[in-house]
Amino acid sequence: TDSLVHEKGRCVTYGLSENNIHYNVYNGQAKELTDSEAITLLEEVCPMFQNQPVCCDDAQVTLFASKIKMAANLLKHCASCWANFRTLLCQEMCSPDQSTFMEILETYPAYYNGVLAARSFRTSVTEEYAVKLFDSCKDVTMFGMKAIGLICADMDCTYESLLTELGDNSSHAPFYTEYHVGDSRTNMITPLEPDVLTHCWEPSLQCEEACACEDCPAACDSEETVSKKKKKKKKGTSKMPTRCQYTVADSLVHEKGRCVTYGLSENNIAKELTDSEAIAVLEEVCPIFQNQALCCNTTQISSLTTRLI
Numbered sequence: 206t207d208s209l210v211h212e213k214g215r216c217v218t219y220g221l222s223e224n225n226i227h228y229n230v231y232n233g234q235a236k237e238l239t240d241s242e243a244i245t246l247l248e249e250v251c252p253m254f255q256n257q258p259v260c261c262d263d264a265q266v267t268l269f270a271s272k273i274k275m276a277a278n279l280l281k282h283c284a285s286c287w288a289n290f291r292t293l294l295c296q297e298m299c300s301p302d303q304s305t306f307m308e309i310l311e312t313y314p315a316y317y318n319g320v321l322a323a324r325s326f327r328t329s330v331t332e333e334y335a336v337k338l339f340d341s342c343k344d345v346t347m348f349g350m351k352a353i354g355l356i357c358a359d360m361d362c363t364y365e366s367l368l369t370e371l372g373d374n375s376s377h378a379p380f381y382t383e384y385h386v387g388d389s390r391t392n393m394i395t396p397l398e399p400d401v402l403t404h405c406w407e408p409s410l411q412c413e414e415a416c417a418c419e420d421c422p423a424a425c426d427s428e429e430t431v432s433k434k435k436k437k438k439k440k441g442t443s444k445m446p447t448r449c450q451y452t453v454a455d456s457l458v459h460e461k462g463r464c465v466t467y468g469l470s471e472n473n474i475a476k477e478l479t480d481s482e483a484i485a486v487l488e489e490v491c492p493i494f495q496n497q498a499l500c501c502n503t504t505q506i507s508s509l510t511t512r513l514i
Contacts, residue, residue, distance in 0.1 A: 288409035
């Protein structure tokens with residue numbers, strides 16, 4: 206792997222290099238966007254990262270929104286597929302946890318300012334992630350052809366060849382990306398998991414509609430399949446999952462790193478414990494949250510211990 210620090214909340218790149226093609230190497234913390242137009246664009250193209258610090262700046266978001274239009278024209282009529290497809294690209298560009306699944310393979314100093322820019326990357330994903338992404342898009346058609354085959358430049362496209370094509374800087378990408386599919390090669394890297402993706406018969410995590418029958422055979426239930434033999438092809442129907450049926454009931458701010466309760470107050474930013482005894486107790490009863498900011502205070506930790514005895 207590279208010599209960067211790989212941990213949650215840390216980037217491997219941030220900002221465009223002087224050629225406006227590659228990304229600058231940056232191993233610091235994710236940052237808030239400041240430009241209102243870029244914030245609006247991020248909500249449109251990468252809604253999974255709105256209202257939180259990110260590892261991309263205003264210029265990257267603006268450029269990404271313009272470059273992704275061709276893929277959108279091929280895939281966006283199957284919303285679940287399109288959401289999954291852009292989720293991978295958004296994770297690579299903007300995820301505040303970018304360094305946990307990405308490594309830089311090659312860098313070079315920019316000609317004018319000497320700032321290191323990244324020429325190639327390795328992105329790690331689980332096999333389940335790769336399969337779920339591919340399966341959600343494999344039956345989407347455009348002009349009577351498989352849309353994913355057009356992107357893949359191969360009508361017999363597989364998830365392996367799709368990732369190879371997406372990472373090829375001679376065709377789609379401005380830089381080379383090697384996709385490692387499978388278990389982690391090192392304890393510093395955690396491959397992307399499929400829980401951020403949805404099946405094509407499900408609404409996306411942003412509650413966009415599921416794909417229709419013609420683009421997702423699994424969206425057609427058995428009754429509809431029978432009726433299609435007698436009638437014209439129908440569009441698939443899928444029930445909205447519970448997470449899409451309700452609006453947030455309270456008036457609080459809901460975003461990463463923010464609490465709904467803390468001691469006797471609410472909706473503040475998570476805080477570090479300061480009491481050494483409480484820290485020791487936390488490591489014993491809730492080790493998954495040690496060494497990070499929390500939404501509970503010393504009194505609550507003590508109360509939890511009493512309840513567990």
